[in-house]
Amino acid sequence: MMDNYAIADQFSLLAKLMDIHGDNPFKSKSYASAAFNIEKLPVQLSDTPAEKIASLKGIGDSSAKKIVEMLETGKLQQLDDLIAKTPAGILEMMQIKGLGPKKISTIWKEMGIENMGELLYACGENRLLLYKGFGEKTQESVRQSINFFMHNKGHFLYAEIEEFAFKAETIFQEQFPKYRSCLTGEIGRQLNIITKLEILTTAPKNEVHDLLERQEFQNIVAEDSTITATTSGGIQIAIQLCSEDNFIARKFSGTCSELFLEIFKKSTGFSEDRNYGSEEEIFQQSNLHFIAPNRREDPEIISAALMGPLEPVIEPGDIKGIIHSHSNWSDGLHTIEIMARACIEKGYEYLVISDHSRSAFYANGLSAERIAEQHLYIDELNSKLAPFRIFKSIECDILTDGSLDYSDDILNSFDLVIASVHSNLKMTEEKAMQRLLKAITHPAVTILGHMTGRLLLSRPGYPLDHKMIIDACAEHKVVIEINAHPRRLDLDWSWIPYAMEKGCLLSIDPDAHAVEGYEDCRYGVISAQKGGLTKASNLSSFTRAELENYLTERRSAVRN
Structure with a gap:
């Protein structure tokens, strides 16, 4: 039986293919909207009576009929028909970042290009510059993306x-x-x-x-x-x-x-x-x-x-708490209480809830008012779940100029702050360094999240001078995250020895958006083992009491 994510993927693909083929734009937008709303549903469509699907938020009659078709047959005929009349190379182009449906339509219908090799060759001849919507920067971005995609194909x-x-x-x-x-x-x-x-x-x-x-x-x-x-x-x-x-x-x-x-x-x-x-x-x-x-x-x-014998490296059982997780207050699937109880069931001592900050509007980032509400809610949960503790945190966007997403007063209301880059990722090394170094010097920043912004096999990440960033984190007592999501694993294991040499603390964090995401800690550990990370150098290996003491001492140190 298809789950909500699979159904949403089908709608998303249908909307994109309709745009590429020049079909009804109003219908394609409605299917794209349906895909977005289906991913956010709190219940599985497969568990919802067919007659009630159309009444769900953002669905409608037309989308509901297609959902029933998918649940009953396991496929969507309209999508299958579009795929059948779309060249394989065009379908492959849809995986290239920077190429939306309109640009792909131009490449196919106006340029007469139907595969990656032809498109790469066309970039080399600057042919894309002759068409509306393709400037020099866009062409170079497309060329780099194709090279990256083709290099990693089959990996x-x-x-x-x-x-x-x-x-x-x-x-x-x-x-x-x-x-x-x-x-x-x-x-x-x-x-x-x-x-x-x-x-x-x-x-x-x-x-x-x-x-x-x-x-x-x-x-x-x-x-x-x-x-x-x-x-x-x-x-x-x-x-x-x-x-x-x-x-x-x-x-x-x-x-x-x-x-x-x-x-x-x-x-x-x-x-x-x-x-x-x-x-x-x-x-x-x-x-x-x-x-x-x-x-x-x-x-x-x-x-x-x-x-002599090598120092023992970290093991999965050394993770004592979950740092960096998202709840349904922003773009997570589960409530904070569900996330916390799942931690307790798995034997963890604490949960650091770190929803997105306000600039991440696409992820329902928290306003100042909602932060205050969440903190009151966490206080209630901590009273109920003690001795387990939920730490108040935020994944705060590092803005384009390196400043943070909230005032100092708001940032100081958190137990710890994870600072990450999520927007304007196409930066020169100089720009990326300026942005990150400024954020690292902010006294409220406890952890630098997914340092390079890379997505393995999808996005190489912005260029950085790793040593300079690590040196800055060591100087300002900022922990460096090892984001354990298998598609990130950022910081890369190869930089762990240098970070440990400089006295940096690292932290294996799952960046969990649902309780199932806790399992990613294991992949973070596997990657960290390659770099020789020890239990003592990993923040998420601290017990609850040790983390409390660390945060108290750090707060005192940065304020003095």
């Missing part, structure tokens, strides 16, 4: 592919019980983005080939000691074949970055042709302390492992 977030990867590993282990099989490569290293799935096995080549055919993999190609294939979902898989004698050595080398492996070989004399009993034995023979697969990236860690 997956770790969170998107993890379940499938472990299922594939289990299938190999169950189908070949007499042989050894394990995940290796990018998934073994737990990279944020996975370009292909690799499995190492000692099973015979012909049997592996037969298994892939039985599992209905596509494009199966066997070459030497590797068999490649593709899933129906577009996941590239590479089966690395090896002998029993060098399984451990190959497993080790497969979970190292190229640079790490190169330096490790030079430093230790490690060889993939040798027979090792375990990965631990590889390190023991090299007089090194063990380095986990997800930390075999930067070769500098080899020197640290020579000096």
Whole structure:
């Protein structure tokens, strides 16, 4: 049964395609409006009697009929008809930022371009400048977006592919019980983005080939000691074949970055042709302390492992509270009480509720009056839910000039403030630095949220001098967020060592917009482990009492 988000997606796509094809603009606007309102509904349409759907806010008779059609048939015929008469390349263009339906219509109907390659070539010839609505900046933005899209096509977030990867590993282990099989490569290293799935096995080549055919993999190609294939979902898989004698050595080398492996070989004399009993034995023979697969990236860690055991990294169980979450006061799905009770059920000690600030009008940002109301409501909940505590916070927009979204009096009414950039993301490095550095110096800012604004596989983020930003956060005692949403993971793990070296606190925060979002903490931990983040350096690992003391001491320090 389709849920509200799936139904809203169908309406949104229908509205865009209608605009591209030049259909009735009033109807397309009504369907776009329906998509927006359906996402905000507090109940599932599948649980709503068909005769009552039309009376729901923002739906109407025409949209209601289509909703019933989708719930009954699982599809929308009008949308299917539009998709059928739309070139595949045009559908793909809809994923490019900066290209709305009107511009895509111009590209297709007036320029005669029907795929990404043609459009990229047209940008190179400045052809877009000849058409209304396409200036030089727009053309350059389109060119960059296409390059970014094409570079990442076929790539997956770790969170998107993890379940499938472990299922594939289990299938190999169950189908070949007499042989050894394990995940290796990018998934073994737990990279944020996975370009292909690799499995190492000692099973015979012909049997592996037969298994892939039985599992209905596509494009199966066997070459030497590797068999490649593709899933129906577009996941590239590479089966690395090896002998029993060098399984451990190959497993080790497969979970190292190229640079790490190169330096490790030079430093230790490690060889993939040798027979090792375990990965631990590889390190023991090299007089090194063990380095986990997800930390075999930067070769500098080899020197640290020579000096002594590596400091234990953070684990999912070390997260003591949820920092950075949104409720239905702004753009969250659930009430603050529901969010809090879900925390209690999961064993967390506190919740930092941080709805959007007033400039985020698209997210129902809070006015000063609503902030006062929310604070009274939180006080009531804290009396009822003690010793669990809800901290009063806000995700305050960093405005274009680097100032914050509220007066100092209002900002000082919060227990802590998360400052983030949400608008005017297309900035030069100079502009981005000015904007963030000014915000960091504000005494009310406790945490810098998702530092670069990146969305993995969608948006690269604005350019920054990471070291300068981290240095500023260290100087002004501003915590740096590791936004745990799988599409953000921002701050990137590669900057964690520098931040810890400078004495910065970091904070793994889920940016949860529903209770289900709490689960994203795990992906934040996985990413943070790669950077060597310790429990002591993570704010969300503080107990409730420790967080209270930290906020009291920090408030006293910045005011003096």
